[in-house]
Amino acid sequence: MSENTCAYRQxxxxxxxxxxxxxxxxxxxxxxxxxxxxxxxxxxxxxxxCALGIEGCLPFVHGSQGCAAYFRxxxxxxxxxxxxxxxxxxxxDSAVFGGQANLIEGLKNAYQVYKPQMIAVFTSCxxxxxxxxxxxxxxxxxxxxxxxxxxxxxxxQTPSFVGSHITGWDNMFxxxxxxxxxxxxxxxxxxxLYVVPGFDAYPGNLREYKRLVSAMGIPMTMLPxxxxxxxxxxxxxxxxxxxxxxxxxxxxxxNASGFIFMQRYSTVGSYKFVKxxxxxxxxxxxxxxxxxxxxxxxMALQEMTGKPIPAELEKxxxxxxxxxxxxxxxxxxxxxxxxxxxxxxxxxxxxLLEMGGIPAHIVCTNGTEQFRKDIQAVLDASPFGKDCxxxxxxxxxxxxxxxxxxxxxxxxxxxxxxxxxxDANIPLVRIGFPIMDxxxxxxxxxxxxxxxINLVTMIANxxxxxxxxxxxxxxxxxxx
Amino acid sequence: MAEQQDLKGYASRAxxxxxLSAYPEKVQKMRAxxxxxxxxxxxxxxxxxxxxxxxxxxxxxxxxxxxxxGVVFGPxxxxxxxxxxxxxxxxxxxxxxxxxxxxxxxxxxxxPFQFTSxxxxxxxxxxxDKKLEQLCREVKALFPTVKGIxxxxxxxxxxxxxxxxxxxxxxxKELGIPIVPVRCEGFRGISQSLGHHIANDAIRDHLLAxxxxxxxxxxxxxxxxxxxxxxxxxxxxxILEEMGLKVRNIWTGDATxxxxxxxxxxxxxxxxxxxxxxxxxxxxxxxxxxPWVEFNFFGPTKIKESIxxxxxxxxxTIQEKAEAVIAKYDPLMQAVxxxxxxxxxxxxxxxxxxxxxxxxxxxxxEDLGMEVVGTGYExxxxxxxDRTFPMxxxxxxxxxxxxxxxxxxxxxxxxxxxxxxxxxxxxVFEKMGYPFRQMHSWDYSGPYHAYDGFPIFARDMDIAxxxxxxxxxxxxxxxxxxxxxx
Numbered sequence: 001m002s003e004n005t006c007a008y009r010q011x012x013x014x015x016x017x018x019x020x021x022x023x024x025x026x027x028x029x030x031x032x033x034x035x036x037x038x039x040x041x042x043x044x045x046x047x048x049x050c051a052l053g054i055e056g057c058l059p060f061v062h063g064s065q066g067c068a069a070y071f072r073x074x075x076x077x078x079x080x081x082x083x084x085x086x087x088x089x090x091x092x093d094s095a096v097f098g099g100q101a102n103l104i105e106g107l108k109n110a111y112q113v114y115k116p117q118m119i120a121v122f123t124s125c126x127x128x129x130x131x132x133x134x135x136x137x138x139x140x141x142x143x144x145x146x147x148x149x150x151x152x153x154x155x156x157q158t159p160s161f162v163g164s165h166i167t168g169w170d171n172m173f174x175x176x177x178x179x180x181x182x183x184x185x186x187x188x189x190x191x192x193l194y195v196v197p198g199f200d201a202y203p204g205n206l207r208e209y210k211r212l213v214s215a216m217g218i219p220m221t222m223l224p225x226x227x228x229x230x231x232x233x234x235x236x237x238x239x240x241x242x243x244x245x246x247x248x249x250x251x252x253x254x255n256a257s258g259f260i261f262m263q264r265y266s267t268v269g270s271y272k273f274v275k276x277x278x279x280x281x282x283x284x285x286x287x288x289x290x291x292x293x294x295x296x297x298x299m300a301l302q303e304m305t306g307k308p309i310p311a312e313l314e315k316x317x318x319x320x321x322x323x324x325x326x327x328x329x330x331x332x333x334x335x336x337x338x339x340x341x342x343x344x345x346x347x348x349x350x351x352l353l354e355m356g357g358i359p360a361h362i363v364c365t366n367g368t369e370q371f372r373k374d375i376q377a378v379l380d381a382s383p384f385g386k387d388c389x390x391x392x393x394x395x396x397x398x399x400x401x402x403x404x405x406x407x408x409x410x411x412x413x414x415x416x417x418x419x420x421x422x423d424a425n426i427p428l429v430r431i432g433f434p435i436m437d438x439x440x441x442x443x444x445x446x447x448x449x450x451x452x453i454n455l456v457t458m459i460a461n462x463x464x465x466x467x468x469x470x471x472x473x474x475x476x477x478x479x480x
Numbered sequence: 481m482a483e484q485q486d487l488k489g490y491a492s493r494a495x496x497x498x499x500l501s502a503y504p505e506k507v508q509k510m511r512a513x514x515x516x517x518x519x520x521x522x523x524x525x526x527x528x529x530x531x532x533x534x535x536x537x538x539x540x541x542x543x544x545x546x547x548x549x550g551v552v553f554g555p556x557x558x559x560x561x562x563x564x565x566x567x568x569x570x571x572x573x574x575x576x577x578x579x580x581x582x583x584x585x586x587x588x589x590x591x592p593f594q595f596t597s598x599x600x601x602x603x604x605x606x607x608x609d610k611k612l613e614q615l616c617r618e619v620k621a622l623f624p625t626v627k628g629i630x631x632x633x634x635x636x637x638x639x640x641x642x643x644x645x646x647x648x649x650x651x652x653k654e655l656g657i658p659i660v661p662v663r664c665e666g667f668r669g670i671s672q673s674l675g676h677h678i679a680n681d682a683i684r685d686h687l688l689a690x691x692x693x694x695x696x697x698x699x700x701x702x703x704x705x706x707x708x709x710x711x712x713x714x715x716x717x718x719i720l721e722e723m724g725l726k727v728r729n730i731w732t733g734d735a736t737x738x739x740x741x742x743x744x745x746x747x748x749x750x751x752x753x754x755x756x757x758x759x760x761x762x763x764x765x766x767x768x769x770x771p772w773v774e775f776n777f778f779g780p781t782k783i784k785e786s787i788x789x790x791x792x793x794x795x796x797t798i799q800e801k802a803e804a805v806i807a808k809y810d811p812l813m814q815a816v817x818x819x820x821x822x823x824x825x826x827x828x829x830x831x832x833x834x835x836x837x838x839x840x841x842x843x844x845x846e847d848l849g850m851e852v853v854g855t856g857y858e859x860x861x862x863x864x865x866d867r868t869f870p871m872x873x874x875x876x877x878x879x880x881x882x883x884x885x886x887x888x889x890x891x892x893x894x895x896x897x898x899x900x901x902x903x904x905x906x907x908v909f910e911k912m913g914y915p916f917r918q919m920h921s922w923d924y925s926g927p928y929h930a931y932d933g934f935p936i937f938a939r940d941m942d943i944a945x946x947x948x949x950x951x952x953x954x955x956x957x958x959x960x961x962x963x964x965x966x
Contacts, residue, residue, distance in 0.1 A: 032618070034619060073572065091667050109535060234913075
């Protein structure tokens with residue numbers, strides 16, 4: 001790109017106007033090195049969320065303490081919950097000599113003070129760049145008496161310069177199984193279906209999965225289950241380990257009767273591990289957002305377990321359909337721009353299409369080429385999806401250009417989208433992670449039939465609110 | 481029990497030692513030096529600070545990157561700040577310090593942005609210098625009105641040995657704007673604090689005194705160490721301008737590159753956050769003979785003291801106006817006190833924050849009849865504690881880099897009425913039933929500085945303490961339910 005294209009633009013007004021132009025969009029899409037407002041975090045944050053889902057598990061960052069502070073802050077702000085995590089506070093001397101001494105001392109202190117049932121160690125990029133050997137270090141820490149020899153420790157390599165937070169979730173999940181699940185004996189199963197949520201910062205979603213699977217009469221374990229860590233009751237008492245999947249059920253995971261993964265892209269490695277290495281009946285579904293995706297989820301459960309879908313869920317489905325039909329005129333034909341994690345986008349796109357909404361721009365910073373194909377297939381299956389642009393590896397400054405040159409009616413994404421929405425003068429419906437400027441959204445499910453009702457309600461009412469807030473007095477009326 | 485209630489809120493060395501006894505012996509000894517209980521008549525107690533955090537213990541501390549980008553450079557609005565390295569550091573420091581700024585996004589305000597070189601494996605293997613070069617060109621092309629670029633290096637950049645200094649120098653020449661390399665890798669130092677120092681040095685070397693203003697005046701001052709969180713700097717400027725002073729620069733809330741470049745021309749530097757910005761004030765004093773004065777704009781008592789302290793540097797015109805400002809706001813502040821003091825009188829507060837607040841806000845609490853019985857800093861140095869001890873009462877506890885465990889245990893034993901700390905502590909203490917305010921970010925409220933801030937501060941403390949929601953925690957049908965606070 002030529003840096004002289006706009007050297008003549010002096011006045012701020014001119015530049016502000018130019019930022020909205022097709023010419024600028026082209027230039028913006030041609031940038032190669034600069035990333036502006038990327039919609040992705042780094043691996044260890046995902047690893048942390050994953051580790052929070054095991055009962056009595058203390059997340060432990062092997063690396064700089066600043067990283068741990070940042071991960072905790074970000075999760076605190078979205079969840080409005082405590083997030084216990086320690087770090088072994090590596091500094092310059094570790095950069096020179098490696099982080100083993102910090103890990104040995106850190107494990108000892110953490111074990112004694114916070115009395116965890118297990119520790120999940122994951123790396124920050126500093127430890128990765130200097131090439132710390134976690135396997136050896138942890139063995140040495142055990143030998144040095146930092147923790148008892150049989151004390152469970154899972155560890156994952158989570159370099160921040162590879163993938164994103166969803167990769168980190170995946171790596172930690174696989175590490176939990178590899179480190180702490182006894183190998184499958186193959187002759188028997190524990191009779192339970194293991195439900196794997198993937199990177200999902202909605203405790204409401206996790207509760208919904210458990211409710212739906214239980215309604216099917218299927219004995220299940222959610223692994224990992226961060227529901228309580230993400231949404232613990234106020235009792236006047238702080239519990240550092242508010243709940244989660246019991247250690248015994250993690251240890252027994254590879255004897256499951258089946259595994260169902262609720263997300264595809266945040267579980268790529270774990271899914272392969274479970275399916276190929278352990279030969280367990282394993283399914284992955286599209287995140288059940290909307291009616292069709294929820295149907296497919298329940299049918300997958302039915303197929304895996306032979307349990308029929310109960311009448312109760314059929315009625316619930318009917319109510320969700322009713323809500324969709326009641327609200328469809330407010331959504332049909334409206335144009336949407338979406339951004340977020342790949343699994344979320346895949347589910348949401350299916351939902352919008354079934355409502356007659358038109359996805360116009362999909363920006364997925366941490367998407368892959370496979371994701372592009374998968375979401376294109378979803379779009380191609382509906383006439384409402386035919387003109388949608390899918391932008392993989394792009395960021396929210398690309399999104400801004402898209403919104404300015406090809407306007408839409410609504411932006412859907414996390415709180416970071418609020419500047420885009422304001423510039424484009426459209427509403428933002430907050431879905432995804434992190435949501436830092438609204439309360440309690442993460443407590444309401446966006447998955448399952450109830451989630452579909454919630455989404456329909458949020459989106460339709462936002463459009464209706466917008467009419468009320470912007471229409472002239474003569475068009476201001478009681479009914480909408 | 482009665483005895484305990486009498487002692488409520490006050491600390492003793494025995495309490496501290498009991499809490500520390502949970503640690504391994506070596507850690508116990510180390511941590512004991514970081515915690516002190518102020519004894520009667522002791523003006524300056526001994527406390528160890530600015531030392532490494534103990535590995536494996538939960539700390540609230542951040543890193544040099546957080547200090548340099550998150551605190552100092554981030555609020556400079558017409559500059560693009562590149563988080564150079566993997567995506568995370570830039571992402572987590574994106575928009576989270578509530579630095580408000582005037583301006584048009586993408587034109588003369590880049591504060592709400594996250595610019596990063598988003599390192600991938602290839603960059604780690606081959607180095608990021610080429611990418612940085614191209615990236616600077618792209619910044620200038622896409623944002624032609626940008627006034628400067630800072631290159632904030634993350635851990636890997638330092639570890640792989642990239643030469644951001646020479647790239648910055650070269651690109652600065654090519655693009656005709658200052659490009660400032662900031663060596664703030666997170667592994668440097670032991671907390672945010674080194675990042676502040678590094679950032680101050682970068683400003684000194686690359687920006688300060690690089691430009692002359694045509695119109696220096698006798699009442700020109702700089703407001704230093706105010707990051708305009710929730711509009712703090714705007715509230716502070718209001719007082720200073722009413723005093724007749726001309727605030728030419730803010731460092732770095734709502735700041736511009738030009739402000740940093742021309743700051744050597746003012747008559748007086750007014751410093752609020754001493755910890756993060758004392759370095760540059762000392763430099764300007766040595767190099768340009770500009771005197772500097774610490775002030776405190778939290779709560780009417782300290783504001784009044786500070787106004788007079790600042791006015792004393794100027795002539796009678798300013799001093800008269802200063803008195804007029806005090807006279808104008810005194811009754812307004814009294815009305816705030818009259819409204820809230822009856823509800824807040826006697827309440828005990830424990831603080832744990834960074835920068836200036838562990839001591840600066842004490843006066844504001846006292847104006848409301850509240851007492852600070854414990855305080856501590858995330859990343860203070862000895863000079864911060866020297867400034868803090870005289871403000872604390874007897875039998876109060878002062879803790880440096882307090883761990884989550886220690887803080888929770890102190891609170892359990894001292895049972896304060898209100899806790900002021902950060903987001904990482906907030907939900908822990910709220911779960912325990914303690915009223916809480918985030919004192920880094922004002923809990924999404926603010927401003928808290930100056931006369932505009934005090935009514936908001938008072939209201940927010942009252943909201944925290946007097947909320948009927950605390951009363952809901954007790955389960956009414958459980959007769960034996962553990963009595964929760966309130």
